[in-house]
Amino acid sequence: MNQKLNWLFALAIIIFSVYSCKKDDASPVPVISLSVTTDTLSVAFGDSVIIKATVGNNVQVEHSWKLNDSLFSKTADFRYKPSRAGDYKLVYAGGNAEGHFTKNIVLRVAAPVRPITAGSGRYISVVFDYLPAPGQFVNEEGLGDKNAPKGIIGGTDALLHLGAYGGYVVFGFDHSILNKPGYDLAIYGNPLPPPMEWSEPGIVMVSQDKNGNGLPDDEWYELAGSEYNAATTKKKYTITYYNPKATADVQWKDNLGNTGAVEINPFHDHSYYPSFAANQDSISFTGTLLKNTFGLMDNGFIYINTGFSFGYADNYSSGDDYAKNHFNSFNIDSAVDANGQAIQLSSIDFVKVYTGQNDKGNTLLGEISTEISGAKDLGF
Structure with missing residues (x-):
């Protein structure tokens, strides 16, 4: 009996020793x-x-x-x-x-910011890209040819034609435009006031030079105007124009199943398809489509194209007081991404303006097409 107890006691000591060794050998929790x-x-x-x-x-x-x-x-x-x-x-x-x-x-x-220097100017310093949609002034010298964008650099005396829906220009300044309280950017156009109003609203987009390479190859953000959330506004609208390769109406179709044409008028008897476009068969544009506002005045004799409250170029707007300022005003705080979410931008480096309505107008006045004559930094 004593031998059995001794054996059990020895076994307990062995087990306790092994367990203790394992506890001692374990790595501590890392700090x-x-x-x-x-x-x-x-x-x-x-x-x-x-x-x-x-x-x-x-x-x-x-x-x-x-x-x-x-x-x-x-x-x-x-x-x-x-x-x-x-x-x-x-x-x-x-x-x-x-x-x-x-x-x-x-x-x-943070995005890189190019500061204002002693040699900086408040107006456009460079045009990166210009591709008008078909229009009555396209291919005309100084208004819609490949050299026309030079006119809007450094001032506001020239006029650049963007053509029908989607036609655009991309430009920049010699410094970053800072997002300050109030309006940050002015864009000049040639709208006419009521009662014989003639606005040709252009949508404005902005971009930051997030990769620091000095080129407009980063994400674009739309500056949401008064019509951005309207039921009549179409997002992600795409239109394709087909080159007739002659002085003839330019046919188009869109992603909503519609077809139509930019029609030739007797005052501009030439090809309306941009001769300097890389693709001479067809060109496509995608963006936000605004409702058409072309029609007759109440007297039934004079055609007008009414503008919107605020947020568009070449637009005789009351919301940013075009009558007083003689330009359209834009706030960087109104930037939204492709999903309509508000984006906080501390500054911008590039601006894009494109024609926002798709209306052929008539053979007397021509298609609805945004024109701009320059832009400036309001915080300069």
Whole structure:
């Protein structure tokens, strides 16, 4: 009996010793800290981001950094130089079998801002792109030919014809336009006031140079005007014009199943299809379509095209007091993305204006087509 008790006591000691050894051999929970403790890190464009992970109790751990949900590295240090402005989602994870530590950080990279210098001007300094839709002044020297955009640089004395729906011009300034309280941008056109009103509303879009390359190849945002949420406004509207390769009406069709034509009139007896377009068979434009406002005055004799309250170029608007200012005014705060969500932009670098109505008008007055004569920075 005593031998059996002795044997059981010895077995208990062995088990306790093994268990104690296992407890002593176990790795402690890692103590990990990052050199950045905030949830949002503001980064100047062009700067590198360096974040270090430190293991305080010097145990072995595995590190992982994910950038925008993709594995970036497995090192202790995160080193990255963002190539464009915007928000980046960064997730650090580190640990071992005994415990883990995670941290979510938003890297907020501001868009580069080109400052105003002693040599800066308030008016357009460069036209990046010009592609009018077919129209009565297209291909006419100084109004709608490939050299016509030069006229709107540096002042407001010229006139640039954008043609029928979708025709556009893209321009910029020699500095970034800052988003300040109130209106930020002025665009000049040639609308006529009531009662014989003649507006040809153009939609305005803006963009930031988020990749810092000086070119308008970043995302565009529409400046939402008074008609943006109207039931009569069509989003993601596409129209295609077909070159008749002659002095003839230019046929079109759209993504709503409609067809029509930009009609030749006797006052402009030439081809209305832009001879300098890269595609000489057809051209397509996509954007926001505004309702048509072309019609006769109450007297039944004079045709008019009425404008909208605010937010459009070449528009005799009451909302931004065209009668007083002699230009249309725009606020960067009205920018929306492709889904209609408001976007906060601290500055802009590029502007696009395109004809927003699709109306052939008549053979006396021609199609509805936006014209602009220049633009300026209102905060200059």
